[in-house]
Amino acid sequence: MSTLCVNGNEQPVIEIKGLRKTYDRKRYVLDNLELKLYSGDMTIIEGKSGTGKSTLMNVIGLLDDFNEGTLCIDGIEINKKTKRKYSIIRAQKIGFVFQAYHLIEAISVKENIMLPFLYSNINVNNDIKQRYDKIVTDLGLGELENKKVALLSGGEKQRVAIARALIKDPKIIIADEPTGNLDMENTKIVIDVFRKLREMGKVIIIVTHDISIATSDDKRFYLKEGKLMLC
Ligand SMILES: Nc1ncnc2c1ncn2[C@@H]1O[C@H](COP(=O)(O)OP(=O)(O)O)[C@@H](O)[C@H]1O
Numbered sequence: 001m002s003t004l005c006v007n008g009n010e011q012p013v014i015e016i017k018g019l020r021k022t023y024d025r026k027r028y029v030l031d032n033l034e035l036k037l038y039s040g041d042m043t044i045i046e047g048k049s050g051t052g053k054s055t056l057m058n059v060i061g062l063l064d065d066f067n068e069g070t071l072c073i074d075g076i077e078i079n080k081k082t083k084r085k086y087s088i089i090r091a092q093k094i095g096f097v098f099q100a101y102h103l104i105e106a107i108s109v110k111e112n113i114m115l116p117f118l119y120s121n122i123n124v125n126n127d128i129k130q131r132y133d134k135i136v137t138d139l140g141l142g143e144l145e146n147k148k149v150a151l152l153s154g155g156e157k158q159r160v161a162i163a164r165a166l167i168k169d170p171k172i173i174i175a176d177e178p179t180g181n182l183d184m185e186n187t188k189i190v191i192d193v194f195r196k197l198r199e200m201g202k203v204i205i206i207v208t209h210d211i212s213i214a215t216s217d218d219k220r221f222y223l224k225e226g227k228l229m230l231c
Pocket residue numbers: 023029047048049050051052053054055056
């Protein structure tokens with residue numbers, strides 16, 4: 001894999017230049033978009049519905065393609081040549097959290113958190129077991145481990161989803177409207193979890209309508225007409 005995009009002393013974990021994305025070849029949902037995010041950055045992306053926030057998350061998360069420009073994830077340039085490695089890069093470096101949790105309701109909290117290992121050939125060794133214990137403790141899920149997800153509250157479900165996003169220890173966490181289904185109290189709990197992760201050096205990207213989430217330490221952007229503008 002090529003290691004381009006090294007720039008200055010510190011290398012951005014995510015670097016996007018001149019990125020364009022169209023679904024219909026008529027309108028560019030993302031249009032010459034630029035972004036650089038470094039380790040420990042907590043980024044909040046706001047914008048009206050339909051402006052391309054989820055599209056951008058899917059492109060950064062290697063769930064969707066783009067048409068023009070460059071995208072570098074942790075020094076690896078993402079292009080047609082690296083395309084067949086997308087799933088490996090994604091599995092190693094990126095954790096996702098969605099508004100609708102995307103958990104399996106009929107199985108336990110523990111089974112959901114360990115799902116990323118179900119179809120991988122990674123041996124669940126002691127390191128992973130210790131990481132699991134730490135994540136479950138940090139997220140206050142210890143007492144819920146063996147409970148079925150169907151029996152949890154929205155805030156608990158979202159903490160399980162975050163735990164699952166963390167179990168492979170990714171550098172990047174992408175959260176698309178993670179508090180969209182939560183009340184104020186659970187929103188605060190979930191956002192506090194993201195802030196702790198940021199202190200651990202992860203790159204956190206949160207898409208939200210809820211501007212009360214942001215603090216002055218965050219990088220705040222507004223997505224409009226395909227471009228990110230600093231707030
Ligand atoms: N898979 C798709 N195929 C075609 N058009 C899409 C697809 N996904 C999103 N779009 C369009 O792209 C635009 C941006 O959508 P989206 O990224 O979901 O916005 P947001 O998350 O900001 O609400 C919308 O006009 C939407 O209709």
